[in-house]
Amino acid sequence: MSPQEYKIDTLGIVGSGAMGRGIAQIAALAGLTVRLYDSNPAALDAARAYLSETFGKLAAKGKIKEADAHAAFALVHDAQDLSELADCGAVVEAIVEKLDIKRELFRELEAVVGASCILASNTSSLSITAIAAGCSKPERVAGFHFFNPVPLMRVAEVIDGLRGDPRAGDALMQLARRIGHTPVRAKDMPGFIVNHAGRGMNTEGLRVASEGVASFADIDRIMREQAGFRLGPFELLDLTALDVSHPVMESIYHQFYEEPRFTPSPITGTRLAGGLIGRKAGEGFYRYVDGKQQAPEEAPAPTQLPARVWISRASHAAREQVLKVIAKHDAGIHIDCGITPAPESLIVVTPLGFDATTTAVAEHLDATRVVAVDTLFPLDTVARRTVMTTPATTPAMRDAAHALFSADGVPVTMIRDSTGFVAQRVVATIVNIGCDIAQQGIATPEDIDLAVTLGLGYPRGPLALGDSLGATTILTILRNMQSVLGDPRYRPSPWLTRRAQLGLSLTHDEERR
Structure with a gap:
């Protein structure tokens, strides 16, 4: 036929x-x-x-x-x-x-x-x-x-x-x-392409919230204004409604025989039971009045800049990003160029995949003065920056960092310590799951990216997104997160690992003979 x-x-x-x-x-x-x-x-x-x-x-x-x-x-x-x-x-x-x-x-x-x-x-x-x-x-x-x-x-x-x-x-x-x-x-396969790929944004966003790293609204702001997505995970969940999305999360998780990458969150189960299902009910992760989202306002940023700043040399490119931001406001800030920070300096680190605490310990730094800034997306091009503290960072140093990175008018979201900040870990998870869809032969690389951009409204498909940031960078984030947390949800896909090692595009599909 x-x-x-x-x-x-x-x-x-x-x-x-x-x-x-x-x-x-x-x-x-x-x-x-x-x-x-x-x-x-x-x-x-x-x-x-x-x-x-x-x-x-x-x-x-x-x-x-x-x-x-x-x-x-x-x-x-x-x-x-x-x-x-x-x-x-x-x-x-x-x-x-x-x-x-x-x-x-x-x-x-x-x-x-x-x-x-x-x-x-x-x-x-x-x-x-x-x-x-x-x-x-x-x-x-x-x-x-x-x-x-x-x-x-x-x-x-x-x-x-x-x-x-x-x-x-x-x-x-x-x-x-x-x-x-x-x-x-x-x-x-469970979830086919779009609902399978969508686990990256939603499940990782929920994991970030469950760890107390940041509020729902702050996570959404970071994913929109720093990572460039049209909607953050909680805005997206409110749009689809938990009476639809939570059962899908559970279904995909169980159909993949409890694959850690797809573990649902008790946050959505509890909110579904309470009727806080989303926009159509008037209340979900946000309240809605006449269909309009009511997001909490952000508090104004502190204005007292630090007198001295020491910047980690672990990454030359990331250090240059920080220096470029500081140079914008010509406020007489002294750049501490010592091998080790002076006693009064604000200490800025720029980890990939690690948290601020792990970075501070590895570099033998005073955790009370350490803050970490996310440089995955260039600091001079984003509409929002993310800065995180260690559990020991003093309020004075936290506020000084907030003032430093927002002095040029770019809003800053301050978060608690997190492996991979927010954007790094969510984006790396999105890319990794997209790579696994390709590895399993569920769809071609072209159809994976096409389905996700059209079906989820992402700025790029997961494979193209990984290429734009660098497959090696995504691999580093995942490996560093897994080394700290020991969580198999962050194990890198073989598709990602091999293409990163060979310098190939994540969209490269080997010839079948």
Whole structure:
């Protein structure tokens, strides 16, 4: 059977919630006949009303012609019974995330649809192979995972089950392009590409918060304004809502047999139990008033600059970054050039992956005067800087460091001691998990980066991000964190280690013979 024989002009959709109606919207606008089924007639009526209103709004805003709005709505047909999906070239289920219920639905669909109809699941984390196992023709079962809101999130993951016919996946790739989405191809592994890769930001952000390093808002500010992400981990969790994201975290963790990299946090479990699920509930990690996030204001920075500053020579490049910041404000600060710091000097260190305490001890420094500044992202280009203290750093030295690094108008977030600060450890985890997805052959390097930029809105995909910062730098951060903490979650991926050693791009995929 060639891909062309999987002819998809009529698309069945089972489930008329946010995902089902979103898929129906883009399919109808692309000219496909849509048969929309829901076991709840009221839900089906609500979806029809939503689609009618949405097509009308698009026309009123000039995004589509009025005639096209009417034509699209006319292509969406109610299905009162599954038997009405008999002529569909593909049926996409978008129902509850429960394996037994999906299996039962697919068994029912097999008795209805034609032999060349593709049965596709919009599951976000369940195994396609497991769903297909209940079917007599598992080869035509595939994953077709969209993201909410479907019309705006223009990426679709096509997932091949172990018994799947690749040509069915090829047909879904073609369908995704036809309805205006960018398809990416993945093997059947927990979380596929996007939800798998997303563990880096969310689980590591939660780990930072659970260690008391910084507040939710401060972690978000660092990831936005220092690391350059559109949203921080807690803003993202509020947007997706914990009633969706926490079960996915648990599902992926258990499907990978308790892989330490994906360990969920009790923070989200507790907040889910308390109903603090996110933006749609009016309260999550932030409160929302009329849909607007209410973030706590930052206290003004101290103004008393240190008289003397000693800067570690462990990294020449990092030392030059610090000197460049100090040179901006010509306040008569004396740079202590001694081999060891003078008794009154503020001591600045610039670790990669290590915490301030470990660095102070390794360099035989007075921990009461030590602060560490994160130089992973150049200090003169970022919109925010991060400075951390040791548990012994005095308030006077902490405040002097805060004043020093914010004197040129760039805001500074002061954090408690942390291996890898905040940005270093979160970014390194994102890159490392992306590398493992590539190592496992779940998707090509190109599709990994494409899926993450489109599906998660990251400024770069994990592999391109690692290249931009340097694979050796990311490897150093991970190894140093693991050496301090002994935590297997930070063990480097072989994909990262080998490419760093050979000086290859993280996007380099070896030729298969």
